[in-house]
Amino acid sequence: MNLLFDFTVDKATKTIHITREFAADLDLVWDAFTKAEILDEWTAPKPWRVRTKEMDFREGGRWLYAMITPEKTHWSLAEFIEIKPKSSFSSRNTFSDENGNYIIDGFSLTKNSFKAGTETTTVHIEKQFDQLSTLEMMVAGGYKEGMAAGLSNLDEYLRSMVKI
Amino acid sequence: MRSQLVSGIFEKPIGFIFTNMRRDIFQAIADPTRRAIIVLIAVQAMTPNAIAEHFDITRQSISKHLRILSECDLLAHKQEGREIFYELKIDKMNEIDNWLAQFREIMKKRFQQLDQVLYTIKNKKK
Numbered sequence: 424m425n426l427l428f429d430f431t432v433d434k435a436t437k438t439i440h441i442t443r444e445f446a447a448d449l450d451l452v453w454d455a456f457t458k459a460e461i462l463d464e465w466t467a468p469k470p471w472r473v474r475t476k477e478m479d480f481r482e483g484g485r486w487l488y489a490m491i492t493p494e495k496t497h498w499s500l501a502e503f504i505e506i507k508p509k510s511s512f513s514s515r516n517t518f519s520d521e522n523g524n525y526i527i528d529g530f531s532l533t534k535n536s537f538k539a540g541t542e543t544t545t546v547h548i549e550k551q552f553d554q555l556s557t558l559e560m561m562v563a564g565g566y567k568e569g570m571a572a573g574l575s576n577l578d579e580y581l582r583s584m585v586k587i
Numbered sequence: 588m589r590s591q592l593v594s595g596i597f598e599k600p601i602g603f604i605f606t607n608m609r610r611d612i613f614q615a616i617a618d619p620t621r622r623a624i625i626v627l628i629a630v631q632a633m634t635p636n637a638i639a640e641h642f643d644i645t646r647q648s649i650s651k652h653l654r655i656l657s658e659c660d661l662l663a664h665k666q667e668g669r670e671i672f673y674e675l676k677i678d679k680m681n682e683i684d685n686w687l688a689q690f691r692e693i694m695k696k697r698f699q700q701l702d703q704v705l706y707t708i709k710n711k712k713k
Contacts, residue, residue, distance in 0.1 A: 428698065430691045434616045434683065439690070443698050447705040455701060461708070465700040468693065548694075554611040555683060562689045 427545070437555075441548040449539035452546065453509050456535055459486070467491075476521070482506050486514075487523045500525070501533075511536040518560065529557030612683055615659040620644065621652050625661070625675055632665055632672035 427444040445452050455461045459475035467473040467490055477487040482503055490497040500519040506512040517530040529552075536547045552558045615621050624638060639649045653673060656662050661679050665672040 426702070428695060430694065432687050434613065435619075435622070437613050437617075439687070441694055443694075445698075445702065445705055447709060451705060451708060455705060455708075461704060464704045466697060468696050469700065552613070555613045555686070556611065558686050558690060562686050562693065 426543070436551065437553070438549060438551045441550070442545060443548070444540070444543045444545050446543055449509055449537055449544045452544040453537055456537075456546070457512065459488075462486070462488070477523070479503075480506070485523060487519065487521075489521070496521075498523075498526075504532075509537065517557075527557075527560065529553055529560060531557055531561070612659050612661065612679065615656055615661055616683075618652070618655075620648075621656060624649075624652055624656065625680070628662075628673055629675045629677065629680075632663075632674040634670045634672055638673070 426446060427442060429440075429442040431440045432438070433440070445455075447455075455465070457480050459478035462478075463473050463475055466488075471490060471492050473488050473490055475486065475488045477485065479485055480503060482505060484503050486501040486503070488499055490499060498519045498521050499516065500523050501514040501516045504513045504515060511534060513532065513534040515530050515532055517525055518527050519525055531553065532551045534549045536549075538545045538547070615625070620642065623642070627633060627638060627641060635646070635649055635653060638653070639646050642649065653662065656673075657664075659679075661676055663674045663676050665674060
C-alpha cells in the first residue's frame with residue numbers, strides 16, 4: 424500500500440506540517456500515539472529504544488520517557504495541553520532530566536490531529552519550534568547517529584523489496 | 588550557561604551551536620522586511636542606501652534590520668572605497684534546510700517503524 428507522507432515547512436512561523444496516512448483504523452492509530460506500551464515500540468530509531476517512565480494522558484498530564492542509546496540516556500518530556508479523544512491532542516515538548524525537570528529553555532508545541540478514512544487513518548502533525556536551536560537539538564542531540572543506522576537498515580529493506 | 592548544559596547532556600559537543608549563535612536564524616526570517624532584504628541581497632551585494640530605496644521605511648530601520656541579520660551571521664560585508672556592500676551568506680541559510688531535511692528523515696523513519704507496529708498488532712488481533 425502506498426501511504427501518503429507529506430512534509431512541509433513554514434519558516435516564517437517556524438512550523439513544520441507533516442501529514443501521514445496509516446493502514447489501520449482510527450482506534451488503533453490513536454492508541455499508537457497515546458499509549459506508552461505502543462509509543463515505546465516505535466518512537467526511537469532502531470537500534471535505540473524508548474522506555475516510558477511516566478504516562479499520564481490527560482490535559483495537564485505528562486509523558487516522561489527515556490531515549491536509550493548504547494552510550495547515553497536522553498530524557499524527554501511531553502506535557503499535554505488539550506485532548507479531544509479520537510480527534511486531536513496537543514503537547515509542549517522539551518528535554519528534561521529523569522524527574523521531568525526542564526534542562527533547556529527551548530521547546531516545541533505539537534498538535535496531532537486524526538482523521539478516519541475508509542481503510543486508513545490520516546494523522547496531521549503541526550510542530551512549532553520556539554527557536555532554531557530546539558530543532559537542532561532534536562536532530563543532533565536526540566537522533567542523529569541512531570538515524571544513520573536506521574536509514575541503512577531501511578536501504579537494505581528497500582533493496583530486498585525491489586528484488587521481489 | 589545553556590551551552591554548558593547542552594554539552595553536559597549530549598555525548599557530542601553541540602554546544603558550539605549556542606555559543607556562536609548570538610541570534611536565531613529563524614528570527615531573521617520571522618520579519619517580512621528582513622525576508623525581503625534577504626531576497627534582495629541574495630542576488631547581488633548592495634549598499635544600505637541601495638537596499639533602503641526598495642522600502643518605504645526610514646534608513647534607521649533598514650540599519651536595524653541589517654544589524655539583526657548581521658547578528659544572525661547572515662551577512663558578508665565588502666568595503667569598496669567609501670561604500671560598504673552587504674551580501675547574503677547563502678550557506679548560512681542552507682543550515683536551516685539541512686536540519687529540516689534531517690528532521691524529515693527522522694520522522695519518515697519513525698512512521699515506517701509505526702507501520703510495522705500497527706501491522707503486528709492487527710495480525711495479533713485476528
